[in-house]
Amino acid sequence: MTDLRQTTGAAVRTSCRLGKLTGPTPGLALGFVQANLVILPRDWAFDFLLFCQRNPKPCPLLDVTEPGDPEPAVIAPGADLRTDLPAYRVWREGVLVEEPREITRHWRADLVSFLIGCSFTFENALLTADVPVRHIEDGVNVPMYRTNVPCRAAGRFSGPMVVSMRPLKPAQVVKATQICSRLPRAHGAPVHFGDPGAIGIGDIAKPDFGDPVSIKTGEVPVFWACGVTPQAVLMEAKPPFAITHKPGHMFLTNLRDSDLEGE
Secondary structure, eight states: OOOGGGSOHHHHHHHHHTTSOOSOOTTSSTTEEEEEEEEEEHHHHHHHHHHHHHOTTTOOEEEEOOTTOOOOTTTSTTOOTTTSSSOEEEEETTEEEEOOSOOGGGOOTTEEEEEEEOTHHHHHHHHHTTOOOHHHHHTSOOOEEEEEEEOOOBTTBOOEEEEEEEEEOHHHHHHHHHHHTTOGGGTOSOSEESOGGGGTOSOTTSOSBSOOOOOOTTOEEEEEEOTTHHHHHHHHHOOSOEEEEOTTOOEEEEEEGGGGTTO
């Protein structure tokens, strides 16, 4: 059986397309860029594009498709966004109505797809530098939280930033910041560390998305801007129809981590 940790982004996409991979993707295809997905009707696409431009920390754009085209040709030629993720979310009027394995039956000629950078991309660099990634150690999805940090509004879109969390010792925070700063299109450096309450997180053991992880003695929670932010924003904007990835179930691109360094 193929080891999906030591394979390519294309191999992970094939596993998704064949229905063999339906779980979260942290730690898979190490060295390949992972991406969040947001799909909206064309008449909502400009507002969302503007939202991403105004909020590059949580929403760093990697690719945008033509209406009706499911192929993200810039970052994964030959891929199909309707089948090549492990799991999706379907939204109507800002309400989550379904979490299908593929979205072929939902596809429409007016849909525009946005691929947004993901913090899973920098985890290979952290591991290489002996910085622990706890959700990979624990074998769970990364914990993600809604915050009280507002995004800059754009057209019909506004809402709070969502963050992902990885616990680290203070010296490791410095190393992680140095590493992640080189990858701004994978959310870059952390946005906060220490007291979760300072950014509106009431209970670190109860993430809004993903799974809780263990925090060891001497560690502090470290928070990065997260590409699940658009899902929190969709809940407030209430577009008539939208599709996203299921949190933690990302799109694997053909890009290598090094392709994003310094951008």
